[in-house]
Ligand SMILES: Nc1ncnc2c1ncn2[C@@H]1O[C@H](COP(=O)(O)OP(=O)(O)O)[C@@H](O)[C@H]1O
C-alpha cells in the first residue's frame with residue numbers, strides 16, 4: 001500500500017486479535033499529516049490495541065497499514081526515528097534519576113538532538129513546561145504518578161518527532177497538570193506534528209482535536225470533525241410544565257405545535273424535546289405559549305454535544321452486552 | 325542509529341541499575357566467590373584436582389551470575405514494563421537483549437579473572453594450555469546467557485523465576501559432577517560436561533571427550549536458549 005505524503009497514517013480493514021478474541025475488528029483510518037486526531041471510546045473499546053498496532057508494537061492480523069509510508073511492524077527501524085510514543089502504561093528504570101532517564105532516551109535516539117554530552121533545549125523546555133525542572137535529580141521511583149506521566153510525555157516528544165502517539169496522556173493528572181499537558185500538545189500541533197491521541201476526557205478531544213473517532217467494540221462507530229459528529233444530532237429544548245396543563249395536555253399540544261419533529265415528554269413536571277430544527281421549534285413553542293397564556297419556566301436549549309454522541313454509542317454497547 | 329551504540333547505552337544503564345541494587349550485586353558476586361573459596365580450602369593438588377576445581381568454578385559462576393541473573397533481570401524488567409518502554413523507542417530487539425544481559429556477562433568474566441589471579445598468586449597448578457579455560461569460560465557464559473533469555477521466555481513473573489531456573493541450574497552443576505563418573509564422550513553434550521572437557525584439556529588431563537564435541541555441546545545449549553527466546557519471548561507481561 002502506498003501512502004500519499006498527505007497522509008501520515010492509512011489503515012484499511014485493520015484487525016488485531018489476542019488469541020481467539022478480536023480486539024480490533026476491521027477499522028479504516030486516514031490521518032492527514034499535521035492533523036490532531038482523537039480516538040475515543042469506553043474502556044475495552046480497542047483504542048490501545050489500535051494505537052499499539054499503529055505504533056508497530058503488534059503485528060496486524062488483517063488489513064493493510066501504512067505509517068509514514070511504511071509498515072510500522074516489519075519496517076520498525078525506518079518508522080521509529082520519526083515517531084514519538086507515549087504508551088498507556090509503561091515503566092521506567094526506577095533507580096535512575098529524571099535527568100539520567102532523559103539523557104538515556106536521547107542517547108538511544110538517532111535524532112541529532114541526542115548528541116552526546118548536551119541536553120537539548122527541547123528537553124529542558126519540555127521539563128520546565130511540564131513542571132519537572134526541579135525534579136531532575138530525583139529518582140524516578142520517587143515521582144508521583146502524575147509526574148511519571150509527564151516524564152512519559154517528555155520522552156515521547158523531546159526528539160521532535162513528526163508523528164506522536166499519546167495513549168491517555170492526561171488520565172490521572174490534576175487539572176493544572178492537564179492544562180500544562182494540553183499547552184504542550186497544542187504547541188506540538190502548532191509546529192506541524194501529527195498527533196494521535198486517546199482520551200476519556202471529551203472536553204480534551206473537543207478542545208484539541210481536528211478530527212475525532214469514537215470506537216466501540218473494536219470498530220469505529222463514528223468519525224469526523226466535531227461539527228460533523230454533532231451535526232445530525234437533535235438539539236434539546238427543555239422547560240417546566242405549566243401547572244395548569246397535564247402531561248397528556250402538553251403531549252397533545254406539542255404534537256400539533258412542534259409538528260413532525262421528534263418529541264419526548266418526561267415524567268414529573270419537566271418536559272424535554274429533541275428537535276432537529278431548534279429555531280423553528282422554539283419559535284412555534286413560544287408562539288403557542290404566548291397565544292394560550294401559558295408561562296414556560298426554566299427554558300433551556302442545548303446543542304447536542306460530543307458527550308451526547310458518546311453516550312448514545314456507549315448505550316448501544318450496553319444493549320449488546322445485555323444480549324450476550 | 326547502530327545496534328552497537330544502542331546496546332552500549334542500554335548496557336551502561338543496566339550497569340548503573342545493578343550497581344545501585346545492592347542485593348543483586350551482593351548475591352551475584354559474593355555467593356559464587358564464597359563457593360569457590362570453599363573449594364579452594366579443600367587443599368587438593370595435581371592437575372586432575374585443578375581441572376575439577378576450574379570446571380566447578382566456571383560452572384558455578386556462569387550458572388549463578390549469568391544464567392540466574394539474566395533470567396531474573398529479563399523477567400523483572402518485563403514486569404516493570406521497562407522492556408516495553410525500551411521497545412517504544414528506536415532500539416532494536418537485539419540491542420535490548422544484549423544491553424540488559426551484557427553487564428551480567430562482564431561481571432561474571434570479572435569474577436573469573438579475579439579468581440584466576442588469586443589462584444596464580446597462591447601458586448595454584450598452572451594450566452598447560454590456558455586458552456581452553458578461556459574457551460570454557462566464554463562458551464559457558466554465552467550458553468548460560470542464551471538459556472537465561474530462553475528461560476525468561478517461559479517464566480511469567482519474578483517469583484516464578486525461582487522455580488523455572490532450577491532445572492537448568494541443576495543440570496549445569498549436576499553434569500559437572502557427573503562427568504568424571506560417566507566417563508563418556510556423550511557428556512560433552514551437556515553444559516557441565518563440555519566445561520569439564522575443556523578444563524581437562526587445559527591441564528592436560530586424559531579425557532574421553534574432545535574439544536570438538538564439547539564445543540558442539542555448548543553451541544547446542546546456546547541454540548536451544550536462543551530458539552526458545554525467539555519463539556516465546558514476550559515484551560510485556562500481558563500479550
Ligand atoms: N494483552 C491482551 N490479551 C488479551 N486481551 C487483551 C489484551 N489487551 C487488551 N485485551 C482486550 O482487548 C480489548 C481491547 O482492549 P484495549 O485495546 O486495551 O481497549 P481500550 O484501550 O479502548 O480500553 C479488551 O476487551 C481487552 O480486555
Ligand SMILES: [Mg+2]
Pocket residue numbers: 047048049088
Ligand atoms: Mg486503553
